[in-house]
Amino acid sequence: MKKIVKSSMVVLALGLGLSIGSSEEAEAMYESPYSYFNDYGIRQGLFSDVDAFYSKSYRAEMEQLMEKHEKGLISDDEFDKLSEQLTESDEKNLLERATLFDHYGLVKKADIQNITHFDTDFEEYSSLAGMEQMTTLEQIQGEGGNFNSFRELAALKKLKTVMLEANNQLTLNSFKNLKDLETIRLLFDGYEDNEEQRSRVYTQALPTDISALSNLDKLNKIEISARGRMATVTLKKGTTSYQLFDPIVPSKQFEGATMKYSSDSESDEWLEWNNLNGDEQYLAFSWRIEKGPNFSYAGEGQIPIRWK
Structure with a gap:
């Protein structure tokens, strides 16, 4: 299948008037200059952004030609010739991009x-695979996705805003x-899909530690809302109370602020549940800082x- 795709792309290159050398050179050329993204929403959004970039560039160049023409810096014939060349080049570029x-x-x-900015609606089951190639990206945002990993974003050193x-x-x-x-704004909804929400039992791990943000000195806005489940606890039958000390770890940006825990009681340090009868499926709590x-x-x- 891989060879078929490569061969097809060589044929495509010839059809687009691209120059290719030996088969080895062609293979190297068509393995490296292109990227493929598994997520349809990312592919579609990226193509739209690239198309918008070229459209903006085309308009800017055309406006420059018109300005030169109005100022008498180029003749009518020169303007007609240059604008026609610019339009033909833009249309050829668009055809090549659209075909690929x-x-x-x-x-x-x-x-x-x-x-530099990427905003799209992600598919329900999405992956950020491939995003590590967008090294000039400064902002990424979008609804949907429920990403199980942000590791691809670790390579994007110019990122300033994340809203996912x-x-x-x-x-x-x-x-x-x-x-x-x-700026970082994250929403963790606690469910793998919409069907699970009917049970009101969270199935996804709860993000309890955001201390990794502590050394980001330029970070001036954090907005994280989280729902999820923690590790299962084993309680002996007959146990009527349970206490857990300070399980949520904020980042240093929250230094001096008071944690507010809510379970069977309100506290700034611990969670506590009383009057357990052995029928409970889980212990529920919330927090805010x-x-x-x-x-x-x-969350x-x-x-x-x-x-047990």
């Missing part, structure tokens, strides 16, 4: 480097070296019980 995308789902790596939905992550270690990060208007970390958790 429509037939193979491919985007040129060189085009990806022109994208996610699930099943205990920590935010993927962000710890993104020194330019200024805020510092000023720009730093918020709150709801469940601790499954194994009665």
Whole structure:
């Protein structure tokens, strides 16, 4: 299958008037200049962003030609010739991009480097695989996705803003070296899909530790809302109470702020459940910590019980 795709792309290159050398050179050329993204939403959004970039560039160049023409710097004939060449080049570029995308789902790596902001609606089961190639990206945001990992974002050193939905992550270690990060807004909904919400029992891991953000000195806005489950606890039958000390770990941006835990009681240090009867499926709790208007970390958790 891989050889068939390569051969097809060589034929495509010839059809587009691209220059190719030996088969080895062609193979190297068509393995490296293009990127493929598994997630349809990412592919579609990226193609739209690249298309918008070229459209903007075309308009800017055309406006420059018109300005030169109006100022008498180029003649009517020169303007007609240059504008026609510009339009033909833009149309050829569009045809090449559209053909690669429509037939193979491919985007040129060189085009990806022109994208600094990415905003799209992600598929329900999404992966950020391939995003590590977008090294010029400064902002990524979108609804949906429920990403189980942010590891691809760790390579994007220019990221300033992250606004995403996610699930099943205990920590935010993927962000710890993104020194330019200024804003992070994350939503963890606790369910793998919409069907699970009917049971009201969280199935995804709860992010309880955001201390990885502590060394990001440019970070001036944190907004994290989380739901999920913690590790199962085993309780002996007949146990009527349970206490857990300070399970949520905020980042240093929250220093001086007071944690507010809510379970069977209110506390700034621990969770406590009383009058257990042995029928409980889980222990429920919530928390909130805020510092000023720009730093918020709150959520709801469940601790499954194994009665023994």
